Amino acid sequence: MPARRSRLVPTEVRAELAASLAELRRSLDVPESFPAAVAAEAEEAARRVPTTPSGDLADLREIPFLTIDPAGSTDLDQALHLVRTDDGGAILHYAIADVPAFVAPGGEVDAEARRRGQTMYAPDGRVPLHPEILSEDAASLLPDRDRRAFVWRFVLDSEARPVETSLTRAVVRSRRQWSYEEGQRAIDDGSAPESLALMPWFGQQRAERERERGGASLNLPETRIVAEGDGYRLERSEGVPLEDHNAHVSLLTGMAAADIMVRGRIGILRTMPPADADDIADFRRQTVALGIPWRTDTPYGDYLRGLDRSPAARAVKEYAAGLFRGAGYAAFDGELPEETTQAAIGAPYAHATAPLRRLVDRWVLVVCEALVQGREVPDWARESLPDLPSLMNASGQRVSQLTAGALDRVEAAVLHGHEGTEFEAVVLSVRADVARVQLQSPPVDAKVHGLDATPGSTVRLRLVQADVSAGTVVFEPVDRTVGRGAR
Structure with a gap:
């Protein structure tokens, strides 16, 4: 669906908007730059950390990985390679940036990352989790460069169910960086390489697996602030199908990571409780009032997937978003938490695919790799697990306030x-x-x-x-x- 775009922010209010956005950052104590000690440690790590295969670092550079991200991205966390097998299944390799190799536990970069929690995106500039020499260079899976990565390998059956999963640290080399729009065009015109060409099959099969386990995706259109020249405009788009297909790769990996940690009885999960019965009853009444009743014999996820793009359906999704609440993090070591499931996904789930941009992923990757390889979880990761829920919750709250506040100000400027x-x-x-x-x-x-x-x-x-x-x-x-x- 074509994006709906607004007019540019009028020239006469751009200075006022810039001042308002700057004041918003100050009010939320958003960092302006990295302290000198943090920058120096990052520069040293970029020089020091080897990117050549060794005894404990596999050589997977022959695999033609590719990345799929929004246009212009430079902090590339993930690269993938997907190929069909003779039995109708597929093998998926999913490389995740090896950020732990560059961040010394207890060091300056580690301490600053814990203060930030995650990368923050604002119209007047991104506030990265790690110094740019790491997040946009040495640790980023940029094309045509040898890079360290945690590589997940999934053997999939003909319905994209994982029948075998492994995880290893390796050196990889991406062949090309694709934007979502470029990738979708290549899929549509038949020029896409095999990894891209197979994404519709993978996404559709994983969406069906989501339906089977009772998961649900809202896929609400997103309003984005787009920089243009010295101003901004608003854009609302449904996105392209490749975005949904690619999201299923991350979901599959997050569920695999959660399963490994649950079986190993140590780690941190992203959880969400099931919707309250009264909230479900209220939502069902709203669907009736809107003329799109949710039948009692239709699973919740199937109902949402069947909605069209009409105004009434958009209103239904707005109310449905109220059921997707209460998300949090549950760290554990020994005894499992009372709640292990992410209700919207319909399975245990962990954040494991964006370590350049999100603090908790660094722990998940280290814990999972140790468990898969049969080693002890490093002491630094085990001892600091209990700190992560509060760090991530505080960071999430600040990011939400920054995102909403910036959008409010740009909307007012456009009008x-x-x-x-x-x-x-x-x-x-x-x-x-x-x-x-x-x-x-x-x-x-x-x-x-x-x-x-x-x-x-x-x-x-x-x-x-x-x-x-x-x-x-x-x-x-x-x-x-x-x-x-x-x-």
Whole structure:
């Protein structure tokens, strides 16, 4: 589906937007740069860590890996190679950047990474988890360079079920960096290499396996802030199918990592409790009210997968998102946690595929590799496991505030100067006399108090105010002024 794009932020408010974004960073204590000691240690690690095969580092450079990421990415965590086998199955190699090789436990880079928790993305610049000499160079799986990696090997049957899994540290060499859009075009026109050409088969089979285990994916369209020249615009897109197929590679790996740690009785899982019975009953009532009833004989995931792109279906997904909550991390050593399942996935799951951008993945990879190879988990990893849930939760909260705050400010900037203009919007949800709406164009979400409308309906709103410094917009209904609301 083509992306819906907004106009550029008006020139006259760009300075005000820049100041507002900078103040948002200050209010959240977002780091501006790496301390000198951290940068120096990273530079030394980039020079010191070998990238040549050795006795404990396999040589897998003959495998023609490739990477698939958003256009322009330089922090490349994953590379894959997928090939069919004679029995109708496949062999998937999935290389994950060997960040632990570059980060000394207890060192300066380690301490700074624990303070940051994860890479933060903002319109006025990315705030990386690790110094760029590591995240965008020495540890990144860039094409045509020898790189260290944890390599997962999955032997898959004809329905993409893993029948054999292994994990080893190795030296790999990616052949090409693909963007999602480039990869999708190559798949569509038949020019894709085998690894890419097989991704639709893999993604479709893994989606069916998700259905079987009771998992569910919302796949909501994402609003992105796109830098263009010296300004920004908003873009909302459903993405391309290759993004979903590629996500299933990460899901498969995360489930494999969780299984290894659960069987080894040490590690850290990403968990989510099942939806509360009252929430499910309320959601079912909402689907009836929206004219797309969720039948009792239809599994939840099947119902979501069957939704179309109509406004009513978008509203259903908005309510469904309320069931996907309570996600957290559970660290364990010996006794398993009470909750081991990620309910939306329908299986135990762990973050294991983005160590350049997420702190916890470094521990998961080290723990899994030790368990698979029959070695003791390193003391540094075992002893610090209990610290990870609080570190990741605090980081996640800050990232959410930064992401939401930046989007609010850019949305207000895009709308600035259009006070009095009428806009068409779809009502996504109504809770406690507050309607959440999405403008048709530009792709802006807002809240309106007292709007007399039902979810899934289309309404006309008039822009009253767009405050760039505060990141708020105020709309009033056109047909009948029953209230005003600020986002």
